[in-house]
Amino acid sequence: MPTIEEMLRKKLLRIQAAVWVLFYIFLLLYAVQKWENPIYGFWSVTIAIVTYLIAVYGNAAWLIPRYYQANRRPLYFIFSALFVAILVAVRMYAENQVLLPLHLTFYNWTLPHFSFVFITNFLAFVFGALLRITIDYVYLLRKQEEMRNQQLASELNLLKAQVQPHFLFNTLNNIYYLAYTKNERTAEVVARLSDIMRYFVDEAPKERVPLLTEIDFLENYIELEQIRMLHKAAVIFDRNSTNDALIIPPMLLIPLVENIFKHGVDKSVEQNDVVITLEQQDGYLHFTTKNSHYDHECRSKGGVGLTNLRKRLTLLYGNDFTLNTEKTAHCFTATLKFPVAL
Secondary structure, eight states, X not given: OOXXXXXXXXXXXXXXXXXXXXXXXXXXXXXXXXXXXXHHHHHHHHHHHHHHHHHHHHIIIIIIIXXXXXXXXXXXXXXXXXXXXXXXXXXXXXXXXXXXXXXTTTTTTOHHHHHHHHHHHHHHHHHHHHHHHHHHHHHHHHHHHHHHHHHHHHHHHHHHHHHHHHHHHHHHHHHHHHHHTTOTTHHHHHHHHHHHHHHHXXXXXXXXXXXXXXXXXXXXXXXXXHHTOSSOOEEEEEEEESOTTOEEOTTSSHHHHHHIIIIIOOTTSSOOEEEEEEEEETTEEEEEEEEEOOSSXXXXXXXXXXXXXXXXXXXXXXXXXEEEEEEOSSEEEEXXXXXXXX
């Protein structure tokens, strides 16, 4: 499969070929009307175009890369002068041999003939320098874009990787608590942790995953957290307004749910109300979590998880997302909105 650089090179070549063909056709249409015999118009344009091509690409593809860009600039100017002089002489000779019979004065090594050939070929030579600058600039922009993409991918992978230790630390705390209290559900928690680890290995490294996969992950996590609570929270998970086939980046939703059980609910009281809503609207996925909270610490801006989430969203969507938290007397609400596609 061709690389991006190869595709860009082919695209630039196609553009240049199209420009040269159009330029040749326009000159030819003009020249065949200028000459009494159209064949001489054809030869005059063909000779000129061939020398223009040599002037442009001799400078752009050979002289500039080999001498000017290699910091051998004195040699560049010397060889450029020789190159243009030889090219002018070759074109004048070709035109003298082919076109002289119809223009005894102009093409017979006259000053007007030399001036016309020199000026037009020198302009083509200068155009070669401009072409080299343009091509280098296009490749530079492509390189910068690739570097930015690589940097963004690295940052995203780093932020994504930070979620896993953070999440596993909390889960291992749950298992430790159950093992310490010799709870009979310890084995069940370990089994669910195994499912979650499988998600980390198989799904988390991907750029996009089906929404249903992410929902299953959330439900596993909620069930795992419920196991260690003395009284299960009353969790309502409304996701009827979504298409499970939607594709989203992995682990964007879990920080809000994790925040509920880490900073919101009180595991020692009987009544903990949690409402989670997931809906698709106007090309965006809306994810809302509401939970009752008590007088213990509840970070209105979230902890490491939400800080990490905001960074990931910025890298993924720029400013095209919403992440808000709101704390009232007895309720903590977090809302997340970001664009989605099938």
